[in-house]
Amino acid sequence: MISFFPEPYPDELCYSLFARYRRRAGYRGRISTVRDLFGLREFKVAIDLPSRLDHFIASLPPGPPYTTDRVIDEHTMLPFYGAFLSPERVALIRTEMGHPSGRDRTRRCASLPRYAAP
Amino acid sequence: MKKPDPIPPTPPRLLVVKGRTVQAAYRETGIPDYGGNPLIEALPPVLTDDQATLRLACYPQYDEALRHAPDHIRYHLIQNALRCFIPLDIHLDLQRRFSCLIRVGYAGRNPLGAKFWKRFTTTFQTFDQYGEQCRLPNEASKAAGFSIVGISGVGKSLSVERILNLYPQVIHHGQYRDRSFINSQIVWMKLDCPFDGSVKGLCVNFFQALDDMLTTNYRRHYAHNRRTSDEMLPDMGLVAANHFLGVLVIDEIQRLSSARSGGATRMLNFFVQLVNTIGVPVVLIGNYKALSVLSGDFSQMRRGAGQGDLIWDRMAKDEQWRFFIESLWRLQYTREVCRLEQDPSLLDVLYEETQGISDLAVKAYMFAQERAISSGRERVTASVIRSAVRDKLGLPRAVLDALRTNDRRVLEQYEDVYPPQLKQYLPKPPPALEAVSGLANDIIDKSRADAPASGSPDELQDARHQPPDRMPGRPPNEAPGELPKIVAGLSGQNDLAAYNALLQAGHIRRPEEYLPEVYGRKEA
Secondary structure, eight states: OOOEEOOOOTTOOHHHHHHHHHHHHTOSSHHHHHHHHHSBSSOOOOSSSOOOHHHHHHHSOSSOSOOHHHHHHHHSSHHHHHTTSOHHHHHHHHHHHHSSOOHHHHHHHTTOOSSOOO | OOOBOOOOOOOOOOOOOOOOEEEOOOOOOSOGGGTTOHHHHTSOOOOOHHHHHHHHOBOOOOOGGGGGSOHHHHHHHGGGGGGOBOOOHHHHHHHHHHHHHHHHHHHTOOTTSTTHHHHHHHHHHHOOSSSOOOOOSSSOOOOOOEEEEEOTTSOHHHHHHHHHTTSOSEEEEEEETTEEEEEEEEOEEEEEOOTTOOHHHHHHHHHHHHHHHHOOOHHHHHOOTTOOHHHHHHHHHHHHHHTTOOEEEEEOGGGGGGOSTTHHHHHHHHHHHIIIIIOOOEEEEEOTTHHHHHTTTTHHHHHTOTTOOEEEOOOOSSHHHHHHHHHHHTOOOSSSOOOTTTOTHHHHHHHHHHTTOHHHHHHHHHHHHHHHHHHTOOSOOHHHHHHHHHHHOOTTHHHHHHHHHTOHHHHTTOTTTSOGGGGGGSOOOOOOHHHHHHHHHHHHHHHHHHSOTTOTHHHHHHHHHSOGGGSTTSOOSSOOOHHHHHHHTTTTSOHHHHHHHHHHHTSOOOGGGTHHHHHHHHHO
16 A cells, blocks of 8 residues: 555656655665555566556555546556557557556557567 | 565554544635645644533433442443543643644645645755754744643543544545645654653554554565664654654653663654654653653753643642532432532542542542442442542552642652652642741731831831941931831830830731731742
């Protein structure tokens, strides 16, 4: 569970929000941040198309104004990538981003190389 | 492969005092300074004294018919008195203080205000035990803490808990107006100082308490075994700031005095820093023993205490005592009805036996009813109260006796009852020999004040202070006053005549007139 989260700027990427969360919490290591946000000890967050967002939304305090779809639409690269992909593919990626899988699967769905240049 | 993180079993809950958790609902405060601050607008409205009294009071259900219940039932019913909470003036004062304290503390920390987060970041870059203290130049911290120091058993902790419970403990924010504000605001938090006064214990308790409220993992992140208290203290400040802690109450602060090497100083310095840099008000509660802790290194914080310190002595035998006992008296389960109006001396008896310590008064009344039921007398009388107290309150007996007779020598052995620093505020023992020596001076002073403008006692008085060459025996240089004229007319008669003449003229009075008065004044 997490019990505070920074206020997002317009079009800010999730990755930046997570980084700001870590800074505010004053965590020294990566593990604490990842454990708070995704409930795992080891998890690599993709910059453009993050996954496991359902878990992140569920760990916010009760009654937050966020849903997985809203986060995807406002704070990831999917709306931009989606312009070049078929609607079925976009829907598939959208479900993958919510699911508790690693980033590799999400990226494979989008036909992107395993590691995007940051 | 990623393996699921094993979550360790949650340790037993350490936090005793737990409050409500609510979802934020914002309402206008009516105070311009507080507008636009989601932290304050989510709090319940400011209470008037009447509302506070109603909300604070706790009075168990009472049914007159239960007087006729069988004995074994009534033994349980009389325990109800322990749940009784009767708001007195001091509780309302305390409620007002907390109300101001929390809101003023928040007024300086509006998370939606301009530059708040910038200050937040710079504060924490320098928030370090050994780093330089970061004083924000442009905005002085408005937060203020205070300390409550009082004799054990007057209900310090209980009252503070009841007052804190007027507020929800956790407020979950999601959205304020059109801005996203995700935060779980902690309005208050009450921790007991660890029994050994260790800083690390307090830090661990703090994180554990937060985890209990918020189901977070702070204890694991910040307070795992390898971390030292030096590392944890800044984190504690950070978390307190992140969650907008409204007020941090530390109870049993006197335990710090027996702390291990330097623990007390470090912890108190940390509290000062918490108030100054983050703006979290800190309230310390302790018995009189804590004065030696607080008045030492803590003078810094006391100086900055905006709400003023509260010294909470036992009740005096006044209207408040009467009100307290009258409210308590209604919880009576003996067969025979005994009203205080029938026998007002019971008020005094109860005061005599418990010396105005409310906790003991409640217990004494409880024991007296128990005695009345078990002995079959079925009526609370002075002798029942006395005998019940003698048997059941045996341990505090020595202290109570000393308080009753104001025996300073005995009291000084109990530092938490009669602190050396507070002597000037506490009732003095009855005047002994040294008082008699002062008696004469008092009489002279008094008669001087009462005497007519041209009064002759002035001359007596002046004579005492004159240099030796003008002492009586030598004729005074000035023109003689009225007094010698009166006496002069009586020359030739004996000394008693002169005394009577002066008495009739109103220049002197009989000494017996003053003795009881002066004696009583000394005692007060």
